[in-house]
Amino acid sequence: MRTVYVDNNATTAIAPEVLQAMLPYFKENYFNPSSMYDQARGAADAVTRARQVIATIFGGIAPDEILFTSCATESNNTAILGAVKANPHKKHIITTAVEHPAVLEVCRDLQRNGYEVTFLPVDASGQIEIGDFISALRMDTLLVTIMHANNETGVIFPIADYARIVKETNPEIIFHTDATQTVGKLPIDLKNELNHIDMLSFSGHKLHAPKGVGALYIRRGTPCRPFLIGGHQEKGRRAGTENVPYIVGLATAVELAQKNHDPDEHRIKALRDRLEQTLTEKISYIEINGQGAPRLSNTLNVAIHYIEGEGILFQLNQHGICASSGSACTSGSLDPSHVLKAMHIHFTAAHGSVRFSLSRYNTEADIDHVSQVFPQVVANLRKMSPYWDQKNNKPREDIKLVDTKHQE
Incomplete structure (x- = not known):
């Protein structure tokens, strides 16, 4: 692998x-x-x-x-x-x-x-x-x-x-x-x-x-x-x-x-943007954390609604993909990261945030692999989510979600 x-x-x-x-x-x-x-x-x-x-x-x-x-x-x-x-x-x-x-x-x-x-x-x-x-x-x-x-x-x-x-x-x-x-x-x-x-x-x-x-x-x-x-x-x-x-x-x-700054910057940004575009096209109810602000050209933090970052990372690991979660669940806590909480990311997305960060050693083949695997991982996890309507591929309408963590 x-x-x-x-x-x-x-x-x-x-x-x-x-x-x-x-x-x-x-x-x-x-x-x-x-x-x-x-x-x-x-x-x-x-x-x-x-x-x-x-x-x-x-x-x-x-x-x-x-x-x-x-x-x-x-x-x-x-x-x-x-x-x-x-x-x-x-x-x-x-x-x-x-x-x-x-x-x-x-x-x-x-x-x-x-x-x-x-x-x-x-x-x-x-x-x-x-x-x-x-x-x-x-x-x-x-x-x-x-x-x-x-x-x-x-x-x-x-x-x-x-x-x-x-x-x-x-x-x-x-x-x-x-x-x-x-x-x-x-x-x-x-x-x-x-x-x-x-x-x-x-x-x-x-x-x-x-x-x-x-x-x-x-x-x-x-x-x-x-x-x-x-x-x-x-x-x-x-x-x-x-x-x-x-x-x-x-x-x-x-x-x-x-x-190597200029050629590295151009190539890494192109890879990041390609990954971002592919994932947003293939996955519904996805958000880009930090979108609209100036961002480092190598960093993509995606929020997937209605699934947990811990499950995402576990399945990515099974496919040989090393990424990290925007959630602190990887350290034994179910709370989202302090960064996403400060940004008031809705709790249905904050728990399912994943960060991809690239370097000069990443290739187009790497991006192709992530682009192929990640949507499959999301689909697999949503099948198990109690909040997801698998038949209609959308959130269940009969469950009312209340974001208690971010209410004023």
Whole structure:
């Protein structure tokens, strides 16, 4: 049975070029980059080059504005908690209701510890009302943290505009963005378009680098205290021996993504759009979550009414298709994801949402396979649904469905 991997927003395969660049630093150049002897210079130079590569691709920022971490979760924690530690007199934070848990749970923990956190709502397309955003800003706001694009729906937020508004309101407010889903997919220019952003987080394993490496951009002058304390690595901003081969892999992946961006973007979007069109033509009572908003070209989140995402994923798995659900049922809960709940997706669809996310390694044959299998899976599950009229291929009219979760 062939495997079709369409869960690239969860993780990606390591690019062959990335692996080749990493290998020497597992073998002959295995030295600690902080060591003083000549043999370690190669490892230290590799970290320096990696920092320079990413800084150049990010618009020509200063290399020392790039801080290497273990993952985006650490980068997000460092940005948020580092800003909090550096500004103990301020207690107000703004974020959104649809952030990744690496941001959302940190903010909730701060709220439990006396901080005032504004969780901005989103509309049915997953976007923030600009009036809500402006109204939330206060002169005593410490931090605004808003993701660049949503990991479930692919909805892209206009963070350049948000950051500009923040700085025009009060230049001392720190603006952070979780760009885990956009680095390698969208241009990141921190010198021009995104010049009002103070901190930006991302991770390697979302763009064909290995798991276990990430980075945090911290604009010079941004007050941010260290999150990990110990040695003097990363100029005292993050203790711990640098993970040289993984840092090299991260920089190679960022460089590769920039080099291949235009052809990859065009081809991946064409595949995504083809899949979206086919599924909407073949399946009734289907919705595209985030439709109407700018979306990442690789992401398609579909909501199928009257069936469960858990059943969909189980049957897709039997056909070798690796996807993920917009529902948290995969973690043992029957509640839909916090993102779909925030978008007020009707409960008959929120429970049956599935995310397909593509990469440069997906092919037309992959899309053909999903396009053939997925409608069959939906039809099979609807046969078993108590809410579906199999004979007439529509919802049963004799059952009144009440959406108790989303009533005001």
